[in-house]
Amino acid sequence: MKPLETLLRNAARSQHRIILSEGSDPRVVQAAHDATTQGIAKISLVGERTQIEAQFAALGLPLGRDIETLDPADAPCSGELAALYYKLRKHKGVREEDAAKAALNPHVFAALLVKAGHADGTVGGAVATTAEIVRTAIQVIGTRPDTPLVSSFFLMLFCEKHHARKGAMIFADSGLVVDPTAEEMAQIALSSAVSFKILTGEAPRVAMLSFSTLGSAEHNAVSKVVTATAIAKARAPDLVIDGELQFDAAFVPDVAAKKAIGSPLEGTANVFIFPNLESGNIAYKIAQRIGGATAIGPVLQGLSKPANDLSRGCTSEDILHMIAVTAAQASDVS
DSSP, X not given: OOHHHHHHHHHHHHOOEEEESOTTSHHHHHHHHHHXXXXXXXXXXXXXXXXXXXXXXXXXXXXXXXXXXXOTTTOTTHHHHHHHHHHHHGGGTOOHHHHHHHTTSHHHHHHHHHHTTSOSEEEEOSSSOHXXXXXHIIIIIOBBTTBOOOEEEEEEEEOSTXXXXXXXXXXXXXXXXXXXXXXXXXXXXXXXXXXXXXXXXXXXXXXEEOSSSTTSSOOHHHHHHHHHHHHHHHHOTTSEEEEEEOHHHHHOHHHHHHHSTTOTTTTOOOEEEOSSHHHHHXXXXXXXXXXXXXXXXXXXXXXXXXXXXXXXXXXHHHHHHHHHHHHHHHHHHO
């Protein structure tokens, strides 16, 4: 079974409720319809009800009972959510009237629904910026107690005939943390290993990437990766992880046998940790646009409950995939 089919099937088993905060966007409406008809998740759309209904009509889709619509202006839970926002943010000087106003923001409203336990995860960003989605998630949902750093990854699916190795892989951080310290790079590696296991059911094999392989070059940038690898190994001694490695030494067994003798990865890594956002972002786009891989993300990790960002150029299919990822993450939380 292809990894995408596995992801969608696993999401369907969970039947979690996922909140889509941009409910009147036509791509979101299409994805909501597809997610419910395929049984991937229970969907709630946030937005003005008349606008949501108009989009369903324009697309020729039925708006049945399977899709919940929530208008922050008159939803039964609006008062509860405003009070929750005030409780969460009053230490920052937020007043009750400010909280009531903030809770009307669809992204804040969606995150509050997750925080309050009325939903299992939220997805937004087809219209809003990444900064708004991530900031709201951190402020409202919060980070996991054991993972203070929120980072991101792309789930890369290699399923075409021309792909030398088929299957799912993770590229991190390719969307959020610009220049991680060694400590942060180690945390990204540990979080990504957990995310890979959650989404694929397979054992993670983590490569800490550099332009050097096991001492072949000396540079401060290389030293950061070496230190990060040591930190990650100390915190997760049972994790199969190695670095610093060039990508070919982490990906190609024949190259690994020559350049990374003794590496536990043996050229079969499936989780690739990049030294900075610049390299990670470039790599995933090359794999997607030239290599023909399917890229799902950026997926956020490190939050206490799932909230995910979309590219503003996303398609309805991209949103559908992100709904499935968010449902899978919710299964781990629950």
